[in-house]
Amino acid sequence: MNYKYPLADEKLRSLLMLCLATLLFSCMSQTPHYNYADGNANQYFVTAFSLQYVPVKPEESSTGMYSGGEPAEIQLTQKQFNDLRQLFEKAISATSSHITDRVKMSGQVTRTTTSDTVMIILQPNAPEQIALESALKGLLGK
Incomplete structure (x- = not known):
């Protein structure tokens, strides 16, 4: 041409x-980024593209013996991220399942965007906590 x-x-x-x-x-x-700390303080970091699991080591645990296992990281599809995002947002919205102080076996959700950060604590065994942990562990094959 x-x-x-x-x-x-x-x-x-x-x-x-x-x-x-x-x-x-x-x-x-x-797009928000999410962090979830489970009842044993194992950390899950979720972005639009990946899920990273950072387990507690025995020297970091309250008993000095608990281990959360091996670290892991996987790539997420758009659908997987959207499904997790829906669970995180449901947990953030479920104020009846929130508590003010972190206690053993509670779950802590943090959502970070360019404009703000929201942090909530889910009471132990709240339905939102169970659903979120099940989804995260399922994606990691645990």
Whole structure:
């Protein structure tokens, strides 16, 4: 193809790529990140793309003997992330299952976005805690 204004096409292409990159970054930064600490203080970190499990080591446990096992990380599909996101949001909304202080076997949910951070504590054996832990462990094959 023979273009009459090749520099204009290059500038337009560069501008378009810059706009697309900006849009993509803006959309990604609005996606929340979640952290869940289970009743034994094992940590689960969830982003739109991955689930990371960071277990408690015996030297970090209250008994000095408990181990949460081996660390793990998996990639998440869009559907898996959306399913987890729904469970996290349900837990955050379920105020009747919230308690004010962290106690043994309670679960702590933290949601972080570009505009705020929300942290709640789920009472031990709350339905939302059970559903969330089941989903997280299921994805990790535990």
